[in-house]
Amino acid sequence: MPVNPRRLVVRALARLERTPGAAGQSVLRTMLDGPDARDLDLRDRALVTSCFYGILRWRLRLDYHIGTHARKGVPSDPELANILRLGTFQLLFLDRVPARAAVHTSVRLARQLRGPAVGKFVNGVLRAIDRDRTPPSELSTRYGHPDWMVQRLAERMGDSLEARLEANMAPPPVHLRVHPDSYDQVAGMTKTDQPDVFTVRDSGMDSQAIRGGIQAGHWLPQDKASVAMVDLLDIDRPALRVLELCCGRGVKTTRLLEKRQMHNINGLYIASDISIAKLHEAKRLCQRWLPQQTVHFVAADSTKRLPIAPEIQFDRILIDAPCTGLGVIRRRPEILWRRTPDDIDTLSKLQWNILRQAIQRLAPGGQLVYSVCTLTDEETTGVINRVLSEYDLTLEQQQQYTPENDGSDGFFGAVFTRPA
Numbered sequence: 509m510p511v512n513p514r515r516l517v518v519r520a521l522a523r524l525e526r527t528p529g530a531a532g533q534s535v536l537r538t539m540l541d542g543p544d545a546r547d548l549d550l551r552d553r554a555l556v557t558s559c560f561y562g563i564l565r566w567r568l569r570l571d572y573h574i575g576t577h578a579r580k581g582v583p584s585d586p587e588l589a590n591i592l593r594l595g596t597f598q599l600l601f602l603d604r605v606p607a608r609a610a611v612h613t614s615v616r617l618a619r620q621l622r623g624p625a626v627g628k629f630v631n632g633v634l635r636a637i638d639r640d641r642t643p644p645s646e647l648s649t650r651y652g653h654p655d656w657m658v659q660r661l662a663e664r665m666g667d668s669l670e671a672r673l674e675a676n677m678a679p680p681p682v683h684l685r686v687h688p689d690s691y692d693q694v695a696g697m698t699k700t701d702q703p704d705v706f707t708v709r710d711s712g713m714d715s716q717a718i719r720g721g722i723q724a725g726h727w728l729p730q731d732k733a734s735v736a737m738v739d740l741l742d743i744d745r746p747a748l749r750v751l752e753l754c755c756g757r758g759v760k761t762t763r764l765l766e767k768r769q770m771h772n773i774n775g776l777y778i779a780s781d782i783s784i785a786k787l788h789e790a791k792r793l794c795q796r797w798l799p800q801q802t803v804h805f806v807a808a809d810s811t812k813r814l815p816i817a818p819e820i821q822f823d824r825i826l827i828d829a830p831c832t833g834l835g836v837i838r839r840r841p842e843i844l845w846r847r848t849p850d851d852i853d854t855l856s857k858l859q860w861n862i863l864r865q866a867i868q869r870l871a872p873g874g875q876l877v878y879s880v881c882t883l884t885d886e887e888t889t890g891v892i893n894r895v896l897s898e899y900d901l902t903l904e905q906q907q908q909y910t911p912e913n914d915g916s917d918g919f920f921g922a923v924f925t926r927p928a
């Protein structure tokens with residue numbers, strides 16, 4: 509019997525909640541690639557994807573509607589809460605699902621998983637929400653953002669606040685960075701204003717074709733602002749020693765390697781991260797993307813002295829630092845309800861400690877790029893000002909990309925140089 513796509517959504521949500529730190533994107537991918545989803549057709553896969561992301565994105569708003577109509581508020585049973593969110597999301601946000609079907613499918617699921625009485629309860633709550641769809645007046649619940657986040661943004665953004673909240677809630681565009689040898693594959697895609705990055709908007713490409721291109725090595729999903737951060741680093745003269753900290757799964761590494769190859773640049777390239785699992789992925793990706801290039805991968809906590817011979821200094825350093833990710837809410841909506849204000853403080857300290865270690869390794873005349881996919885002052889200008897007050901470095905430029913102004917993820921990058 510083919511699997512019920514809505515049941516799969518509830519299962520994926522439960523898996524995400526059980527695994528602190530897991531990204532929604534990878535939980536969904538594992539689920540859709542797994543045996544349970546083998547018989548799902550493209551339409552049902554699209555339904556699973558839009559319900560899963562929609563519930564993550566709109567969770568606080570959905571809970572407002574559920575809380576208004578369920579006598580005891582949002583149920584503490586996570587599975588039941590997610591069944592209600594699933595029905596509410598379809599009622600309020602999915603035009604293509606008729607209201608009757610949205611209610612009926614959730615009631616059936618509740619009955620199967622929790623029994624007839626719970627089915628009746630779900631029926632009552634969803635019918636009440638269907639009758640009263642009035643959106644909340646408060647900005648935070650209307651746009652599904654926690655109060656503290658809206659308050660912080662309001663202090664800094666004034667009139668443009670609502671544009672940011674709206675942009676954070678929109679499904680993100682697909683941006684693909686194309687392999688230098690695959691330009692003959694981009695027919696139908698649209699160029700963005702960032703070199704080598706295309707969107708699939710209006711191309712008629714479906715998710716299978718996009719994934720096929722990824723598997724064939726024609727392109728990598730990477731937001732144009734993320735590419736812009738790497739392109740801040742000048743890879744412009746022979747025998748450059750390059751250090752990349754926080755390289756993660758190596759997406760930015762492959763961009764730097766392309767530039768090295770294009771300009772015929774050699775010299776030591778060390779890429780490092782604290783996660784051994786991510787380094788394995790990075791190594792595989794780089795070998796597939798540009799097999800001619802050599803990268804040395806080093807597992808290390810970059811807040812401590814780096815396990816690299818102390819006499820080695822680097823001409824170029826890229827740090828793609830861990831951060832609160834408030835610039836990538838469109839792609840990782842779980843950030844909305846996972847982050848707390850304390851994370852900003854914790855992460856800005858971590859960023860500072862990583863930067864301090866990196867600066868020790870920057871050669872005279874060398875250049876360092878610091879990038880984060882967030883836009884809080886503490887993790888951007890706060891860290892930058894501290895560097896300038898404690899080290900003899902020059903700030904060459906700062907760049908900021910925002911979803912509301914640039915149609916990209918929110919990124920901040922700063923370029924420092926050390927006097928020669």
Ligand SMILES: C[S@@+](CC[C@H](N)C(=O)[O-])C[C@H]1O[C@@H](n2cnc3c(N)ncnc32)[C@H](O)[C@@H]1O
Nearest residue numbers: 754755756757758759760781782809810828830
């Ligand atoms: C923003 S992500 C990097 C993404 C990556 N550059 C890419 O483009 O795919 C931040 C990375 O910092 C790493 N990280 C977190 N704490 C670290 C630490 N103390 N030392 C080194 N790396 C750390 C995480 O494992 C994560 O991969």
